[in-house]
Amino acid sequence: MISVPVEVGRSEHRYNILVGEFLPDRWPGAIEAGAESDKYFAVLDSRADRAHRLRESLAGREGWRFLVLEAGEGRKGVRDYASLCENLIREGVDRRSVLAAVGGGVIGDLAGFAAATILRGIRLAQVPTTLLAQVDSSVGGKTGVNLAGGKNLLGAFHQPEMVLIDPGFLASLPEREYRAGLAEVVKYGIIADRAFFDRLAGSADLLRRRDPAFLGEISAYCCRAKAALVMADELDSGRRAILNHGHTFGHALEALAGYDGSLLHGEAVGLGMAMAAEFAAARGLAGRDEAELTRAVLRRLGIPAGLAEAPPPAGRKGDWRDGLTAEALAGALSKDKKAGSAGLTLVLPRRIGDCRLESGFAPAEVAGFMMRAIG
Numbered sequence: 001m002i003s004v005p006v007e008v009g010r011s012e013h014r015y016n017i018l019v020g021e022f023l024p025d026r027w028p029g030a031i032e033a034g035a036e037s038d039k040y041f042a043v044l045d046s047r048a049d050r051a052h053r054l055r056e057s058l059a060g061r062e063g064w065r066f067l068v069l070e071a072g073e074g075r076k077g078v079r080d081y082a083s084l085c086e087n088l089i090r091e092g093v094d095r096r097s098v099l100a101a102v103g104g105g106v107i108g109d110l111a112g113f114a115a116a117t118i119l120r121g122i123r124l125a126q127v128p129t130t131l132l133a134q135v136d137s138s139v140g141g142k143t144g145v146n147l148a149g150g151k152n153l154l155g156a157f158h159q160p161e162m163v164l165i166d167p168g169f170l171a172s173l174p175e176r177e178y179r180a181g182l183a184e185v186v187k188y189g190i191i192a193d194r195a196f197f198d199r200l201a202g203s204a205d206l207l208r209r210r211d212p213a214f215l216g217e218i219s220a221y222c223c224r225a226k227a228a229l230v231m232a233d234e235l236d237s238g239r240r241a242i243l244n245h246g247h248t249f250g251h252a253l254e255a256l257a258g259y260d261g262s263l264l265h266g267e268a269v270g271l272g273m274a275m276a277a278e279f280a281a282a283r284g285l286a287g288r289d290e291a292e293l294t295r296a297v298l299r300r301l302g303i304p305a306g307l308a309e310a311p312p313p314a315g316r317k318g319d320w321r322d323g324l325t326a327e328a329l330a331g332a333l334s335k336d337k338k339a340g341s342a343g344l345t346l347v348l349p350r351r352i353g354d355c356r357l358e359s360g361f362a363p364a365e366v367a368g369f370m371m372r373a374i375g
């Protein structure tokens with residue numbers, strides 16, 4: 001078991017991220033050991049529940065109640081949040097209760113926001129079951145839901161009491177979801193650690209096989225890196241923004257794709273990182289070879305590095321890529337939460353392993369570049 005301690009200054013809140021074997025049925029006991037209470041509520045992702053028989057691990061366990069929810073971006077709205085809270089109240093949640101979010105980023109954000117707000121806040125345990133959630137969303141305390149006006153617009157910072165990471169969950173993850181999560185893993189190398197980036201580039205086989213020992217090490221590494229940034233900047237007002245590498249470009253594409261599964265968050269981040277590298281090269285901030293290497297490694301790991309490589313639309317739905325225009329992209333970029341009156345702030349590489357925040361880009365300029373990059 002690997003333990004990553006996290007200490008968040010503002011709230012003087014300490015907790016551990018534990019990476020180890022919690023399946024099939026050790027996770028409820030681990031939560032009880034770390035967050036003593038007599039009432040526990042588990043919000044279970046329906047797919048993770050089916051694949052890993054999560055509710056069976058709770059059967060006959062005193063003090064536990066559970067709820068099974070479907071995930072997906074469309075299940076992270078205000079109605080889903082209100083209905084979860086109503087359910088928790090009906091089931092007798094009180095101020096001593098602990099809420100365990102067992103699922104991907106959607107369940108983590110939704111249940112996390114419920115824990116942050118219900119009865120003015122109860123304790124939270126995160127048990128991430130997707131790669132994206134294990135290396136990113138379960139750590140850092142951001143919780144929230146979507147509004148009609150955009151993603152994650154309603155939310156709160158609420159640090160968990162603990163995070164339990166078992167790479168065994170990833171065995172059942174659909175290939176596309178897994179690869180989308182890998183994009184977030186590559187991000188940690190690009191923003192701050194060339195050696196880690198090279199290690200990933202040389203481990204395509206281990207990653208393809210989803211080797212649990214290797215994935216455990218990778219998760220612990222990413223959590224350490226994210227925790228260090230979070231500890232220094234809990235409320236995301238400074239250096240933590242480096243974690244948004246690829247996100248400004250990516251969020252604009254994700255918004256235009258429509259959050260309906262056409263383009264997954266991690267896929268958008270992968271495309272965004274490739275575009276950021278190109279953008280930095282085009283402005284003379286970084287060498288073109290860095291952009292080429294970024295794309296080559298993304299592709300080696302099965303992550304789309306150009307729009308044409310993104311998955312084709314499912315069924316008979318039209319292809320969102322056909323309707324992309326510079327105007328629509330500029331509009332989506334302007335809605336970026338980090339956009340200020342001085343324009344967009346982008347996280348751009350000087351080289352792989354060294355990214356910096358650069359401000360003052362006009363959305364129309366970035367959109368024009370994106371259209372040219374898309375070809």
Ligand SMILES: NC(=O)c1ccc[n+]([C@@H]2O[C@H](COP(=O)([O-])OP(=O)(O)OC[C@H]3O[C@@H](n4cnc5c(N)ncnc54)[C@H](O)[C@@H]3O)[C@@H](O)[C@H]2O)c1
Nearest residue numbers: 047048071072104105106107129130132137142169172173
């Ligand atoms: N809070 C943060 O800091 C933060 C950071 C990044 C992303 N996010 C949020 O995370 C969300 C995306 O998270 P995600 O990619 O995990 O999506 P998700 O939670 O929708 O999960 C993806 C799919 O995988 C399924 N699934 C989950 N675990 C599984 C398992 N073990 N086996 C099989 N299937 C499984 C889910 O049912 C779902 O269909 C977005 O809403 C994004 O805004 C939050």
